[in-house]
Amino acid sequence: MNETTAGADQYVPTDARSLADLRAAAPDCQGCELYRDASQVVFGRGDADARVVMVGEQPGDVEDRKGLPFVGPAGHLLRRAVDDARLPVDQIYLTNAVKHFRFQQRGGRRIHQTPDRVHIVACRPWLVAEFALLRPEVVVVLGATAARALLGPSFRVTQSRGRALPWPDSAQRVQDFPVGPAQVVATIHPSAVLRADDRETAYRGLVADLTVAGELLAG
Template identity: 70%
Template sequence: MARNEDPPGAQKWVPSHVDDLGDLKAAAAQCEGCELYQNATQTVFGRGAADARIVFVGEQPGDVEDKQGLPFVGPAGRLLREAVDDAGIDPSSVYITNAVKHFRFELRGKRRIHQNPGPAHITACRPWLVSEFSLLKPELVVVLGATAAKALLGPSFRVTRSRGQLMPWPASAQHPEDFPVAEIQAVATIHPSAVLRADDRETAYRGLVDDLKVAQGALAG
């Protein structure tokens, strides 16, 4: 695909009728909706409970996730699991996925250095996210970081300005008509990788847990 061409998008690979997340995951494994599939090891689809009450949406898989084929199994994933526990959220009620399903990176020697997915990648991958939500129908969405916020809440949304606040969703979503679910709630917070990069990691971690406690309070209420 030439660099100046818009990617075709994932819709061609999304089944028109699917009732099972496993079938959707199998279809996603064949996706060539943008050029990222060419260098990534594999599609990294979401995982978790099919009847999840809460869905976490992150940015994209990292190096470890790309190799293992599972989201949030690297350092950021381990930190997120700790934060979920500290916030009192039942892990069995969680489904976790990413806005972009392939790893975007720059090769430096033998190292694969993370690159943020661009707007074209987010748009191309959006049909998978829409299909996941149509099957899951959760009660609450937790948006992890700026890329996920752009994918779900629009380019003008700022996590740093609105984190930890309950919002109606999909009414607050970008293109809410894409999401055939009843109105639920959403909470935006920082991506756990931002905690790992923070100078004051303890304070950043407490902030993440506090935001997740807001989500837990909404479920409990």
């Protein structure tokens, strides 16, 4: 990595005892170049005792401006899907694999750009630190970027979505993560529903996948 992608290791406090400690330190992170153009870091939100952790890709334009994950259009759709899947909202912790918004400026608009692997790797220490303080029963992986960050580059959401998987799966062992939750459920990112030609079908698929997570909690 060059100096702009040195990674977040030096910015993650080794003595963090709470998510609040991590959240307070995150704004100083310059582990990759994304901090330069983003408005602010967008850290996870939710209770440390949450039974479900949902991991997405990166903040979007609205999240970057407000400093909170999943508060834009995709976040509103996710909340509706969570309700339809009967998941307990107060038992969900929301975060992203990459904490800064990557975008391309086009006139007055900021167009989302998918994070590269270098950004996922650079930001990984924050995700590891979050999981060290979380003890969920289920992790919901939202989309390919989150899947690569958590389960390795060989994992394919399209092949494994909507299934209860062990954490970590022996075929994609994630060595540097703390002992994790019992189950993982992968699904599409809610933004994929917004981009779909047939939104209703895509939405039903998202709800069906989230319902599997709910059944694990109940089970």
